[in-house]
Structures are given as structure tokens and as C-alpha cells.
Amino acid sequence: MRKKALLIGIGITAIVYALAFSYIFLISPIILEQGVPWIGSIVPVQIKELPIVRDIVAGVEKGYISNWFEKELSKKAKYKENEVCGECHKEYLDLIISSNHSSLACESCHGVGEEHSKLRTAWSIVVDRSRDACMSCHLNVSGREAIVTVDENHYPGVKCVVCHDAHDPLSISWSEGS
Amino acid sequence: MKRRDFLKSVLILPGLSLLASLGKEGVSYAMVVDVSKCIGCGKCVVACKIENDVPKEMPISRTWIEGYSADYSSPYSRTQVQKVVMNTTENPFIKMKWKYKTVFYVPKLCNQCSSAPCVQVCPVYARFYTKEGVVLVDKDSCIGCKYCVTACPYGATFVHPEQKVTDKCTFCYHRISKGLKPACVLVCPTGARKFGNINDKNSEVYRLLKESRVAVLKPEMGTYPRVFYINLDTTVVE
Numbered sequence: 001m002r003k004k005a006l007l008i009g010i011g012i013t014a015i016v017y018a019l020a021f022s023y024i025f026l027i028s029p030i031i032l033e034q035g036v037p038w039i040g041s042i043v044p045v046q047i048k049e050l051p052i053v054r055d056i057v058a059g060v061e062k063g064y065i066s067n068w069f070e071k072e073l074s075k076k077a078k079y080k081e082n083e084v085c086g087e088c089h090k091e092y093l094d095l096i097i098s099s100n101h102s103s104l105a106c107e108s109c110h111g112v113g114e115e116h117s118k119l120r121t122a123w124s125i126v127v128d129r130s131r132d133a134c135m136s137c138h139l140n141v142s143g144r145e146a147i148v149t150v151d152e153n154h155y156p157g158v159k160c161v162v163c164h165d166a167h168d169p170l171s172i173s174w175s176e177g178s
Numbered sequence: 179m180k181r182r183d184f185l186k187s188v189l190i191l192p193g194l195s196l197l198a199s200l201g202k203e204g205v206s207y208a209m210v211v212d213v214s215k216c217i218g219c220g221k222c223v224v225a226c227k228i229e230n231d232v233p234k235e236m237p238i239s240r241t242w243i244e245g246y247s248a249d250y251s252s253p254y255s256r257t258q259v260q261k262v263v264m265n266t267t268e269n270p271f272i273k274m275k276w277k278y279k280t281v282f283y284v285p286k287l288c289n290q291c292s293s294a295p296c297v298q299v300c301p302v303y304a305r306f307y308t309k310e311g312v313v314l315v316d317k318d319s320c321i322g323c324k325y326c327v328t329a330c331p332y333g334a335t336f337v338h339p340e341q342k343v344t345d346k347c348t349f350c351y352h353r354i355s356k357g358l359k360p361a362c363v364l365v366c367p368t369g370a371r372k373f374g375n376i377n378d379k380n381s382e383v384y385r386l387l388k389e390s391r392v393a394v395l396k397p398e399m400g401t402y403p404r405v406f407y408i409n410l411d412t413t414v415v416e
Contacts (some may be wrong), residue, residue, distance in 0.1 A: 143281035
């Protein structure tokens with residue numbers, strides 16, 4: 001009698017365990033959202049066609065269950081990468097890659113390229129030729145040992161781009177007239 | 179059926195799933211920050227705020243820079259430290275008069291813990307791990323109870339003042355899932371931040387973790403972060 005009760009108990013436990021396991025690892029919403037790489041090799045049925053899964057999918061579509069993961073994935077990247085800039089401005093991209101500023105991305109200085117990549121006008125991108133734009137990195141502030149810095153005594157009041165090309169900072173063009 | 183056989187058959191399904199997951203190394207993202215390369219220009223903070231729609235003038239940010247100024251003395255516990263945080267688009271380090279002579283900058287962000295306190299405390303299960311190990315917030319489920327804000331040992335979570343839910347760094351999940359770099363990594367002019375897949379042996383992150391001695395923030399909290407720091411100073415305790 002005791003043995004039979006024990007067997008029944010273990011059986012029920014195993015069923016509950018298997019149900020919980022299959023929910024958590026096979027058909028819970030988060031697994032369905034992300035996909036399981038090994039699911040096709042073990043479970044032959046199409047999970048998304050099971051009735052309970054169909055309900056969950058319908059709930060997501062009607063908004064009862066959050067589909068935030070897809071929303072997050074579908075967000076647009078505002079910062080484009082250098083390849084997008086290089087489609088039009090290849091000469092500047094080639095110049096900066098071979099120069100001392102090669103670790104800079106275009107958008108480090110020119111700001112976010114979301115609007116400019118659509119409009120392609122001069123005013124939709126930041127072209128800051130002021131001294132402060134260079135000094136945001138190159139001013140001699142404490143703790144800037146990693147890069148070359150200058151203090152305010154280095155040609156005070158003159159814009160950096162008069163002598164230095166920002167895309168190739170080591171080539172110095174300077175004459176008395178300018 | 180004997181009891182032993184029955185128990186064996188019960189164990190088959192989890193065993194199969196374990197076997198299937200063996201030998202497959204998925205994508206596991208991590209960021210390596212070289213503290214000695216950070217110059218405190220603040221371009222990462224501005225880029226993060228633009229990319230992720232965080233209000234620019236408010237002192238909240240997904241990533242921020244802490245400027246430290248330290249005067250080392252012996253015994254070490256008497257070391258004087260001054261700390262200034264940049265978390266708006268305005269850079270306080272340019273006109274800063276530091277008290278002590280050693281100055282360095284530490285970029286901070288959500289550490290994407292492998293055992294995250296914010297995921298554990300969330301009462302509505304709005305926080306979860308993706309398969310790449312990134313901790314995300316489900317902003318539709320979040321009720322704004324701020325448990326995660328108090329639970330986070332790094333202070334990386336905040337309440338978004340416009341969306342009224344908690345917000346934090348997602349490693350720019352919408353960018354990295356398309357193969358782009360996170361915005362802060364893209365704009366960093368000195369390459370202090372590096373991002374990539376640890377399991378990919380050709381990635382820069384794998385090389386950095388192999389070559390250099392790295393540290394994590396607050397290892398005593400048992401959170402196992404995914405953000406590693408090179409040349410981290412021991413005065414950085416927060």
C-alpha cells in the first residue's frame with residue numbers, strides 16, 4: 001500500500017514537473033519571442049500551431065501580452081556608421097582612416113547623422129569649425145595623458161582649422177597671409 | 179515499469195536539452211573599458227542621450243563619466259578622493275579645478291550583470307535576459323515601482339521622466355542586433371570603449387580580455403558583470 005502511494009506520488013510529481021518544464025523551456029512567451037535554437041531537433045511539432053500558443057500569439061497581437069521585444073528590435077539606429085558616410089564622402093573617409101585621427105568615427109565630431117542621411121543638405125549636419133570643438137578633446141585638462149593636448153597659449157584665439165586639417169591633423173598648412 | 183526505469187524516463191527530456199546545448203557557444207556580448215584611454219570628453223554621454231531619447235538637460239543618463247581626483251597617502255584608507263559626475267550634455271571637466279593631483283576619468287554604464295539584482299527584484303518580471311546576456315526592460319510591463327533602482331549596486335537604473343518607467347543601458351540592443359556598434363562605442367574618439375562577442379576569437383574584446391588584466395566593479399556583490407575595466411583604480415569603489 002505504501003509502495004503504491006509512493007509510486008502515484010512520484011508519478012504526479014513527474015507529470016507536474018514535465019508540464020512546468022515544457023512550459024518554461026518550450027512554450028513560454030519569452031521563449032517563443034526569442035526562438036530556441038535546438039527546438040527543431042527535439043520537438044517535431046510546429047510549436048506555433050498548438051492551440052495554447054495560438055492564444056498567446058493572438059493575445060500579443062491584441063495587446064494583452066507585451067510585444068515590447070519586437071518594438072525594441074524595430075527601433076531605428078540614429079547614429080549611422082562610417083560606411084553610410086563613405087557612400088557619398090569617400091574622399092574624407094579615406095583621408096581620416098589613413099591619418100592620425102583614424103580612431104574617430106565621422107559622427108564623433110559631426111554629430112548624429114540620422115537627419116543628414118535622409119535630407120543630404122549642408123545644414124542638417126554639424127560642421128563646427130570653432131576652437132571649442134577641437135578643445136573639447138585637445139584642451140590640456142588634467143587626466144588627458146592618452147592624447148596630444150595644447151593649452152590656451154598655443155596661438156590663442158586662432159581657429160585650429162586655419163593650420164590643421166581636422167581630417168588629417170598632422171599636415172599643417174600655414175602661411176603669413178592667413 | 180520499475181520505479182528506477184520510471185525515474186530514468188523522467189530525466190530524459192532535461193538530459194536531452196542539456197546535451198543539445200553542449201558544444202554550442204552562442205553570442206555573448208561584453209564591453210571592455212580602458213580607463214587610461216578615457217579623456218573625459220563626454221561624447222559618449224551626448225551620443226547615448228540622442229540615440230536613446232533620454233532628456234539631455236536632466237542629470238540622468240544611461241551612461242555617464244565619473245571624474246576622480248585622488249591624493250594617495252599611507253595608510254591607504256586615508257586617501258583623499260574628489261568625485262565629479264558628468265551626466266548631462268554639459269562637460270564639467272573642461273573648467274574643473276581639481277583638489278588633488280592624480281586625475282582620471284571612468285566611464286560607467288549598466289554592467290549587464292549575469293546575475294542581475296534588478297531582474298531578481300522585479301515584481302512584474304519586466305526585466306529579463308536576452309540569449310546574448312543583455313539585460314532588458316520591458317517598458318510595457320514595467321509599473322515604475324523603482325525596486326530595481328534601489329537594488330542596482332551600480333546606480334545604473336533610473337526613472338525616465340517622460341515615459342514614467344525605469345530605463346537603463348541596453349548595450350543599444352536595437353543597434354547590436356543589426357550588427358552595428360553601440361552609440362557610445364562608435365563615437366569614442368580614443369577607443370577607450372570596446373564592444374564585441376567574447377566567444378568570437380577574432381573579436382577585439384576577446385583579444386583585450388586575453389592580453390590584459392581586467393577588473394569589474396564591485397565584484398563582492400556577486401553580480402558577474404559583462405563590463406570589464408582595464409587599468410581600473412582602486413579608489414573607484416562606486
